[in-house]
Amino acid sequence: MNRAEKEAYLRDYELLKKQGKPFFPYAVMKDSTMALIVVAVIIVMALVLGAEQGPKADPTTTTYTPRPEWYFFFLFEVLRVIKPPALVPLATIIIPTIAMVLLLLLPFYDRGAQRRPERRPIAMTALLMTVVVMAYLTYAGATAGPPSQIDVKVPPQYEAGKLVVAQSGCLACHKIGDNGNGTLGPNLTQIGARIPRNAILRSLKAGPGIMPSFQSLGEQRLNQVADFLSYLK
Amino acid sequence: MKVPVPRALSKPQKPAEQGNGAGPAVKEAPADLVGWLDERTGGSSFLTGMLFRKVPKGTNWLYTLGSATLFAFTVQAVTGVFLAMFYTPSPTQAYSSITHLTNDVFLGEFVRGMHKWGASVMIILIFLHMARTFILGAYKYPRELNWVIGVTLLILTMIMGFTGYLLPFDQRSFWATTVGNNINGTGPFIGPYLADFLYGGPEFGATTLSRFYSIHMLLVPGLIIALIGAHLFLVVKLGTTAPPWLEPKRSRAIIKEEEL
Numbered sequence: 259m260n261r262a263e264k265e266a267y268l269r270d271y272e273l274l275k276k277q278g279k280p281f282f283p284y285a286v287m288k289d290s291t292m293a294l295i296v297v298a299v300i301i302v303m304a305l306v307l308g309a310e311q312g313p314k315a316d317p318t319t320t321t322y323t324p325r326p327e328w329y330f331f332f333l334f335e336v337l338r339v340i341k342p343p344a345l346v347p348l349a350t351i352i353i354p355t356i357a358m359v360l361l362l363l364l365p366f367y368d369r370g371a372q373r374r375p376e377r378r379p380i381a382m383t384a385l386l387m388t389v390v391v392m393a394y395l396t397y398a399g400a401t402a403g404p405p406s407q408i409d410v411k412v413p414p415q416y417e418a419g420k421l422v423v424a425q426s427g428c429l430a431c432h433k434i435g436d437n438g439n440g441t442l443g444p445n446l447t448q449i450g451a452r453i454p455r456n457a458i459l460r461s462l463k464a465g466p467g468i469m470p471s472f473q474s475l476g477e478q479r480l481n482q483v484a485d486f487l488s489y490l491k
Numbered sequence: 492m493k494v495p496v497p498r499a500l501s502k503p504q505k506p507a508e509q510g511n512g513a514g515p516a517v518k519e520a521p522a523d524l525v526g527w528l529d530e531r532t533g534g535s536s537f538l539t540g541m542l543f544r545k546v547p548k549g550t551n552w553l554y555t556l557g558s559a560t561l562f563a564f565t566v567q568a569v570t571g572v573f574l575a576m577f578y579t580p581s582p583t584q585a586y587s588s589i590t591h592l593t594n595d596v597f598l599g600e601f602v603r604g605m606h607k608w609g610a611s612v613m614i615i616l617i618f619l620h621m622a623r624t625f626i627l628g629a630y631k632y633p634r635e636l637n638w639v640i641g642v643t644l645l646i647l648t649m650i651m652g653f654t655g656y657l658l659p660f661d662q663r664s665f666w667a668t669t670v671g672n673n674i675n676g677t678g679p680f681i682g683p684y685l686a687d688f689l690y691g692g693p694e695f696g697a698t699t700l701s702r703f704y705s706i707h708m709l710l711v712p713g714l715i716i717a718l719i720g721a722h723l724f725l726v727v728k729l730g731t732t733a734p735p736w737l738e739p740k741r742s743r744a745i746i747k748e749e750e751l
Contacts, residue, residue: 259631259632264632264633267632268633269749270738270739271547271730271732271733273739273740273741273745274547274548274549274733274737274739275545275546275547275730275733276545276739277547277548277739277740278545278546278547278548278549278550278733279545279546279548279550280542280543280544280545280546281541281542281543281544281545281546282542282543284546284550285546285550285554285555286542288552288554288555289555289558289559291555292552292555292556292558292559292562293558293559293562295559296559296562296563296566296612296616297562297566299612300563300566300605300608300609300612301605303604303608303611303612304601304602304604304605304607304608304609305601305604307604307608308600308604309593309600309603309604309606309607311586311589311590311593311659311661312659312661312662312663312664313661313662314586314660314661314662315582315586315660315661315662315664315665315666316662316665317665317695324663324666324667324669324670325663325667326656326667326670326671327610327611327652327653327656327667328611329611329614329649329652330649330652330653330671333674337674346677347677347678347679347682350674350675350677350678351674351675351677351678351679351682352679358642358646361642362639362642362643363639364625364630364638364642365630365631365632365634365635365638365639366635368630368631369631369632370631371631371632372628373627373628373629373631373735374628374735374736375626375627375628375735378628381625382626385622385625385626
């Protein structure tokens, strides 16, 4: 906006304000009605949906699937989609920070005098795209599994072991199918074809090389993991 | 029906010819409380100025989203105070204090439900308010600064959501917070320090809950209240926008004056 446009805006605004109505009671009436609707909606939600208390926090469990509040689902989804470890900070911090800075500084790069939406095609396109992307990411995040999900299909008797593997951080070093980081440990996609079940179990307990011991998972879970891994052929 | 309004709060009259150059005259000793307060604070002219300021032509329901957000925040503040009366921010007692609040305290679950769902309502209202501001171009000159304050308030509200999620200390909140803080830890440069700061150590420990609690109920709400004050100050000072399609009616005298 140049100086003439600023002055024209302020002049028009002054006139519109003069031709308007006093804040009290006209705007106050609308605002209070809206406030009543808001509190009514909150009360109805509190009564209908309640505030359920889940099981107590237990830092030693490894089989719990973390779910954030719904307005963080988009972040959750970005994290799920971007898998290579070098790019993880990109998904977790860098992209959200850039988006926030762009949002924060909006009035400083969009300085045109035009305010009518139908005459701001770039701004409206950007808005539409942002809404679509956010809605898609939120939906995908809401319906998807956790970032540690393993997409390999297994018969139901191996599901328990798969869940333990997903929750125990195995994918931090190993790759299974398309999931996980194959940088530190060997690829486990066909581990069952190379190593017999009891050798897998031994490795899990002993922690060969840089791999930590998973003895703390307990006998039952270790057996489930060994079942699942030896099935992968 | 006409509501009786104290004289000091009634709509100001056009200033009449008065004064004789000898400085402001001391008002008659006021008999009412409002008058007494007004004489010492000058508050009534501020209040009447606020109440009877003109709102531009074309102001419609879309312009109530900001005050609705403020109201949702007020609901959060009030319910939060009551929750704080029963909550113990320690890893050993947090869960049982919530159980006690939910099951034993009169209306406990209801107030907790209002706080929980009020947070979602507030986030939705913020996004709607922001969409209205964006679509109608209300962030443009001279209101750029208020957009910046508003986005900062959005970020602070998201921080409220993140820190508050841990407090019930059930499985869901514990693991979501663990993942969330691991995400913080992956950030470049300040990431690990931020994660350390939030946990109060290298990992989840005895002080983590009280840290989240104090951020959730002292630090961030304080910032939010201060910024809401600044936001509202600018709203009153600059005025709310009119829909961008509206053109003011111009009398002939005004057109003539503008041409000069």
